[in-house]
Amino acid sequence: MRSPLDKVVEHQKAGRPQGITSVCSAHPLVIEAAVVQALDSGGDALVEATSNQVDQYGGYTGMRPADFRDLVHGIAADHGLPLDRVILGGDHLGPNRWRALSPDEAMERACALVAAYAAAGFTKIHLDCSFPCAGDPAPLTDDVVAERAARMIRAAEDTVGEREAERIRYVIGTEVPTPGGAHEDLGVLAPTTAEAARTTLEEHRKAFAAHGITGVWPRVMALVVQPAVEFDHLRVVDYRREGTAELRRVLDDEPAMVFEAHSTDYQRPEALTALVEDHWAVLKVGPGLTFALREALFALAAIEDELVPAADRSRLPEVVERRMLAEPAMWEGYYPGSADEQRLARRYSFSDRLRYYWPDAEIAAAQTRLLDNLAALEIPLPLLSAHLPNQYARVRRGEIAAGPRDLAVDHVRDVLRDYGQACDPNHKECA
Structure with a gap:
């Protein structure tokens, strides 16, 4: 059974650089940006949920x-994107969330996790068994990681049955960058x-042979390896293709497999293009999109401060700061330094630990209030130019509406446009 992802692999194997952007976010506005991008480009929307989300x-x-599936499908339907152009992926599926448990207990839950994703209709599954569990040696050896990945594949295949399993494409790999960016300052990255x-x-x-799933191998579409791209709180390590010349040849004898690049957030457009040309055909981006969303929403909050009486304002940045201080578990172990350095990191770090707080009820309510307040007004063009200059230019050209939601989504698309050009340089945009 064909997958929309097969054509990406086929183009790469035929010597035509093409890729696809993997949008790793659960925020509805980011998903909406991915859907609108796909509509405008004529491509597919690949949206992935991580095992943490x-x-x-x-x-x-x-x-x-199933809830995530319904969210993505609902946004696609609202915008008129056919569901056969929506690809759902599971990112870093494995025992990561249960590392404190014994390997057997953690893997039991990991197998149930991948089974739930498969049952919900996810057709791109990234298997990440690289994290040691309680009592495991660290780091894990390749054979242990591979054996656990095979167990998870067997769980997915058995859950959906042979016919539906033909739709699933798998991603493997043991050198997997840390989900969401490095937890510490980066040293030398090789x-x-x-x-x-x-x-x-x-x-x-x-x-695969030991678990009786050799027939699945042609559906392993990608291998995750480290092309030496990464980001931490303040710095981005850019792709340098001269360091991957030998690595790029590894998949020459794998007719159905390309590379998948993680942590491509904040790469320059020319670096993204080079990655696709060098067979990293799946470019994953997550924090870079919510980072852009925060930029847009905080810019809109600054506009709100100019237009809305103080008593009626959302005060979104203040609410975010208060809630992050009240519930510090998602950031305090990641942002070292002085109180001032931590304050700046909470708002502006490339690692964007703020993204974990958007589902918070108070923050979500403040976001809704912000968008409602500005939707009831006409934003003066000079204010828009001051705070969101790219969107101002598109409003002036009649390309987008000046509503706050349209502006926020379009600002996220500024990131996706760079990915689109890298994925398909012969097309004006790519999903």
Whole structure:
């Protein structure tokens, strides 16, 4: 059974650089930006939920896989994007959230996790078993990671049955960048070696055979390796293709497999283009999109301060700061430094730990109030120019409406446009 992802692989294998952007976010406005981008480009919207955001218990968003599916499909339907152009993915599915448990207990939950994603109709599954559980040696060896990945694939396949399983495309890999960016300041970052990548492939082949799933191998569409791209709180490590010359040849004998690049957030457009040209055909971006969303919403809050009486304002930045201080678990272990440095990081860090707080009830209510307040007004063009100059230019050209929601979504699309050009340089945009 064909997948929309197959054409990306086929183009790469035919020597035509093409890729697809993987939007890793659960925020409705980011998902809306991905849907609108797909509509305008004529491409597909690949939207992925991470195991932290969405799991069988609800994750930090409160959503289970079926809930996330319904959210994405609802936004697509509202905008008229056909569902056959929507691809749902699961990102970093594995025992990550249950590392404090024994390997057997953690893997039991990880298998239930991937089964829930498969049952909900997710057709791109990234298997991440690289995190040690209680009592495991660290780091895990390739054979252990591969064996656990094979167990998860078996759980997914058994859940949906042979016919539906033909729709699923898997992603494997043991050198997986930290979800959401590095937790500490970056040192020297080196690409995965070609030897390590070949070992990963070989160990997964053995594990597939041991679990009786050799027939799944042609549906393993991508291998995650580290092309030496990453970001931390203040710095971005840009892609340098001269360091990956040998690594790029590893998949030459894998007719159905390309590379998947994680942590591509904040890469310059030319670096994104080089990644796609060098066979990293799936470009994952997450914090970079919610970072852009925060820029847009805080800019709108600054406009609100100029137009709305003080008693009626949303005070969104203040609400965010208060709630992050009241519930510090998602940031305090990640942002070192003085109180002033931590304050700046809470708002402006590339790691964007703020993204975990958008589902908070008070913050969500303040966001709604902000958008409602400005929707009831006509934003003066000079104010729009001062705070969102790219959107001002598009409003002037008649390309977008001047409503606050349209402005926020379009600002997120400023990031997606760079990815689109890298994914398909012969098209004006790419989903």
